[in-house]
Amino acid sequence: MLFQDLFAKKTQMPTAETALKGREDAIPTSSLHFVNGNALKGPWPGGATGPEGLEIAYFGMGCFWGVERLYWNIEGVYVTASGYAGGITPNPTYEETVTGKTGHTEIVMVVYDPAKVSYQTLLKTFWEEHDPTQGMRQGNDVGTTYRSAIYTTSSDQLDIAIASRDAYQNNLKNAGVSHDITTEIKPLDTFYYAEDYHQQYLAKNPGGYCGLKGTGVACIS
Numbered sequence: 001m002l003f004q005d006l007f008a009k010k011t012q013m014p015t016a017e018t019a020l021k022g023r024e025d026a027i028p029t030s031s032l033h034f035v036n037g038n039a040l041k042g043p044w045p046g047g048a049t050g051p052e053g054l055e056i057a058y059f060g061m062g063c064f065w066g067v068e069r070l071y072w073n074i075e076g077v078y079v080t081a082s083g084y085a086g087g088i089t090p091n092p093t094y095e096e097t098v099t100g101k102t103g104h105t106e107i108v109m110v111v112y113d114p115a116k117v118s119y120q121t122l123l124k125t126f127w128e129e130h131d132p133t134q135g136m137r138q139g140n141d142v143g144t145t146y147r148s149a150i151y152t153t154s155s156d157q158l159d160i161a162i163a164s165r166d167a168y169q170n171n172l173k174n175a176g177v178s179h180d181i182t183t184e185i186k187p188l189d190t191f192y193y194a195e196d197y198h199q200q201y202l203a204k205n206p207g208g209y210c211g212l213k214g215t216g217v218a219c220i221s
């Protein structure tokens with residue numbers, strides 16, 4: 001197969017007819033966060049909704065290993081997890097997602113306390129720590145699974161995410177960046193936890209790969 005053919009297959013979203021079929025059962029993971037020992041899948045203190053509870057955000061910035069480490073180190077983040085979202089195939093495996101035939105991108109779930117850290121602050125990290133203009137890739141990582149994405153859990157999150165994108169696009173333009181932001185922003189459909197070895201990968205493997213690289217343009221939160 002020619003390189004350009006392989007590239008095209010990995011960067012084109014599948015349809016419901018062409019996507020891999022997946023499976024009924026979820027991929028098993030540990031129940032606790034490797035770094036802080038908090039519950040990886042809940043239940044979480046106060047639930048995950050409500051004015052006094054925790055809230056959840058979902059960010060895709062390329063390879064999820066480095067992204068997850070970024071967020072678990074932020075004050076006010078309760079727990080993080082690597083997974084897949086935005087696609088078609090139910091309960092996909094890593095080997096399936098990287099073919100481009102599931103439609104999913106690598107996503108990090110961020111459970112946070114809004115009394116300690118705002119959604120706007122999490123978005124500032126998102127925009128500044130990767131390049132959101134690259135389409136179906138991030139650096140040397142190529143394919144639909146590495147596309148930039150924000151999946152929201154409320155109408156407020158959706159409005160804030162869109163407003164922050166527009167503001168950051170203006171910042172990029174003012175800094176001389178000619179490319180437009182390609183980040184996919186939409187309500188979350190389903191988040192699937194990635195395999196256990198992906199969870200908190202860079203804490204388990206401190207010398208592991210991290211391909212994160214921002215544009216150098218600041219986001220004013």
